[in-house]
Amino acid sequence: MTSLAKKAGFVGFIALFVAASMFAAMRYAEAQSNPNSFNRLLKPASERNAPPATDGIHDPTSDGTALLQTPLEAFDPLAKSNSGNYVNWNQALDDGGIAPWYSVSNPNAAPIVLDMNIVREVKGSMPNVVYPHKQHTEWLDCANCHPAIFIPMKGANQISMASILLGEKCGVCHGKVAFPVSECRRCHSQPKEAAARQ
Amino acid sequence: MQAAKIILFTLLAASAATAVTYLNPADAEYGDVVMNEFSDDAGMRPVVFPHWFHRIRFRCKVCHGDLGFAFKAGGNGINMLKIIDGEYCGACHDGNVAWSIENCDLCHSGMPNTPTQVHNSTSQKLVAPVAPGSVTQPDAGSED
Numbered sequence: 065m066t067s068l069a070k071k072a073g074f075v076g077f078i079a080l081f082v083a084a085s086m087f088a089a090m091r092y093a094e095a096q097s098n099p100n101s102f103n104r105l106l107k108p109a110s111e112r113n114a115p116p117a118t119d120g121i122h123d124p125t126s127d128g129t130a131l132l133q134t135p136l137e138a139f140d141p142l143a144k145s146n147s148g149n150y151v152n153w154n155q156a157l158d159d160g161g162i163a164p165w166y167s168v169s170n171p172n173a174a175p176i177v178l179d180m181n182i183v184r185e186v187k188g189s190m191p192n193v194v195y196p197h198k199q200h201t202e203w204l205d206c207a208n209c210h211p212a213i214f215i216p217m218k219g220a221n222q223i224s225m226a227s228i229l230l231g232e233k234c235g236v237c238h239g240k241v242a243f244p245v246s247e248c249r250r251c252h253s254q255p256k257e258a259a260a261r262q
Numbered sequence: 263m264q265a266a267k268i269i270l271f272t273l274l275a276a277s278a279a280t281a282v283t284y285l286n287p288a289d290a291e292y293g294d295v296v297m298n299e300f301s302d303d304a305g306m307r308p309v310v311f312p313h314w315f316h317r318i319r320f321r322c323k324v325c326h327g328d329l330g331f332a333f334k335a336g337g338n339g340i341n342m343l344k345i346i347d348g349e350y351c352g353a354c355h356d357g358n359v360a361w362s363i364e365n366c367d368l369c370h371s372g373m374p375n376t377p378t379q380v381h382n383s384t385s386q387k388l389v390a391p392v393a394p395g396s397v398t399q400p401d402a403g404s405e406d
Contacts, residue, residue: 120287128367239384241293
């Protein structure tokens with residue numbers, strides 16, 4: 065490649081970078097200038113799963129940042145969801161989209177899965193909570209939750225949405241890493257009528 | 263030619279400044295943990311731990327059970343000495359299972375002065391955040 069072509073390529077790259085930055089700035093300014101824009105607190109789908117260099121917590125001037133994998137690349141083949149990472153991690157596990165190890169050294173170690181549902185009848189109008197041990201034990205060991213977070217005895221655990229929002233009980237994981245509490249019906253899944261018939 | 267260089271440099275600086283100005287921590291991936299217990303003080307960038315990358319490869323239990331990570335950002339007192347001795351991150355980041363520790367920038371890649379926290383957590387996204395300990399619990403067992 066001639067040095068002229070190299071220079072042209074470099075200038076083109078710079079121009080592209082400048083244009084992209086200006087475009088982002090314009091969009092931001094537009095959102096700021098119109099107080100009555102739609103969904104002013106929501107992030108548009110195009111801005112989800114931002115690459116490390118623009119996610120606001122990685123330093124874009126660090127050499128390491130440029131080497132990191134982008135979430136979209138990793139998530140592309142995985143089952144989707146509507147919140148969190150926008151990945152349905154349980155479905156991805158079930159359908160083989162991911163095959164995470166259960167041991168730090170043995171790729172063939174199999175999880176000890178307990179298939180037992182716990183139904184918690186809730187006070188308000190919301191459907192009862194069905195807690196599946198199965199999905200949880202595919203990821204976790206009994207000792208991760210019992211007895212420090214949940215006493216393994218019926219009736220021994222006081223749980224409220226307030227404590228979950230504060231990061232206690234289910235909120236130790238849900239709302240931080242596991243699907244967020246905005247997915248009400250994934251836990252509150254058993255209608256009260258169905259409970260009465262049993 | 264000199265003038266062109268100056269214009270180019272100015273444009274580049276301006277666009278870089280624009281990009282940095284509009285970086286928003288709310289764009290961080292769900293579950294990304296920034297750990298800055300010791301980094302800023304030691305003149306290193308804080309560590310960014312992407313949960314999503316790790317859960318594709320390992321189940322929660324491996325780190326949060328076998329390796330002893332508590333379920334709390336910044337709650338493990340991890341330092342480089344423990345890591346080179348094979349504890350915590352060092353159990354895998356040994357050049358065998360995962361990249362080894364001399365690749366400092368790959369973990370220490372956070373924006374300086376970013377506090378320790380789990381990004382995009384429910385409590386972080388509340389419009390009016392609740393203070394820990396502000397919720398009083400009724401008698402245990404009354405809801406069961």
